[in-house]
Amino acid sequence: MSKQICLIEDDEIMGETLLVRLTLEGFSCDWYQRGQEALAALKDKNYNLVISDIRLPDISGDTLFRQLREAHAAIPPFIFITGFSDIETAVELLKLGAQDYLTKPFDLDALVEKARAILGEAEAETGVSLGVSPAMRHIEAMLPKLAAGNTSVLITGESGVGKERVALALHRLAHENRPFVAVNCGALTETLLEAELFGYEKGAFTGAQRTKKGVFEQADGGTLFLDEIGDMPLSMQIKVLRSIQERTIVRVGGETAIPVNFRLICATHRDLKAMVEAGEFREDLYYRVTVISLRIPPLRERKEDILWMAHRFLADLSAQHDGEIFVLQPSTERALLDYRWPGNIRELKHALERACVLTEGRALSPDAVFERPARSEIAASNKLSALDDYLAESERKYILDALEKHNWQIQICAAALGISRKNLWQKMRRLNISRE
C-alpha cells in the first residue's frame, strides 16, 4: 500500500503543485488548506508523513504541531515548509521533534528526496537502498534478477561510489545467510595474495604453522568479492581463471583439488577493456568476469542522491550523538549539490561525520562541512567560458534586482520577469541566488 502523506498548505499554486508531484511519485496524498481541518484529520487518520507550511490562515503550523504532540504520544514525522523569516521557528520545531524543514524557494526534487528518505521508500522496493537517482534505481531493479541466477558480475566505478555496497546488496538478495568474503586484490603482494586466495597447507612456507583456508574456500556456498581485480598481477590472473573455470582450488603447498562453489563478484575503478588492449589484463579472464557489468556513476553524475544520502548519514549520526538531530542549512544543501565529490560517497560520509563532531550548532553550515570554502572548488571545476560567465553574471544581477524590487515575492517577481514561478526558482538555484 502506498504511503499516506498529509499535506498542509494554504497557497493554491504551491499546494496543487505539491499534490500533483507527490501523487505522481506514488504517494497517497491528502491536501488541507487550513490548520484546523488538518488537525482533525490527523487525529482520525494514520498518516506516515506530514508536510506542512508554517504560515496558515487559521492556526499556524507550529501551533498545530505542538497541539498534536500534547495530545498524542506518537505522531507522524513532520517536514515544515518555511519562508526565510520563519527559520527560527523551524529550528525550534526541530528541537521539539520535527524531522526536517525546507526554506522557500525550494526544489521539488529535494522535498521528494526528504520524503523518501524519511519514509524509507527506497528500501521498501528491493530491500536495499542504493539511491533515488534513475541510475541507482535501475541498478536496484536489476539486482533481484541478477540474484536469481549465478552469473559473474563486474562492478565498475570510481573509488568510493559504493561498489562494495552494491556487491553486498546483491549477495544479501541471493544468499542472505551464507558467507560474503571480500578481498582487495590491490592491497597485497603477490605471494600474500596467493596465500589469501587459495589458502595454504601446514609447512607450505616458513611461518605456515597450520593449514589455512583461502577466500575461495571461505566463500563456499556464498559470494566471493574480488575488489580491485584490475590490480591483480598477471601471474595470479591465470591461477584465478583456472579456479573459476574448474571450480576447484589447490592450496599453496597442497596437491589435492578442492571443489569450491560461490558466486563471483568483481569490482574495479580501472578500465579493464583498455587494460586488455594494453596487455595488462588477460582477455579470457576479462570475458569470464564481465558476463554482467554494472557501472556505478560518480556522485556528481547523480546529484539526486547527494541530499538523499546526506540525510541518511545525518540520521545515523544523530542517533550516534545521543539523538541530537543534525540538519543542513539551506546554503549547505546548495554547496553539497554544487561540489564535485571526487571521493564520492565515502567523501560525503566523512565530511558529514567531521562536521557533526566539530560543529557548534545542529544546523550544519557550509564551513562545517567543507574544510575549505566550497566556492573556490566550484569555480575551479566548473570554469565557464568568458561569455557564459558574463551572461550568467548579468542574468543573476537582473534577477536579484527584480527580487529586491518586489520584496522577494516570488510570484509577483516571476510575473514581472515574464517567466513561471518554477522557472524563476530553477534560475535562482542555478545562479545561486538566495536571500541570505
Ligand SMILES: Nc1ncnc2c1ncn2[C@@H]1O[C@H](COP(=O)(O)OP(=O)(O)OP(=O)(O)O)[C@@H](O)[C@H]1O
Ligand atoms: N547506498 C549507500 N548508503 C549508505 N552508505 C553508502 C552507500 N553506498 C556507499 N556507502 C558508503 O560509502 C563508503 C564507500 O562505499 P564502498 O566501499 O562500497 O565504495 P567502493 O566503490 O567499493 O570504494 P573503493 O573503490 O574505494 O573500494 C562506505 O563507507 C559505504 O558504507
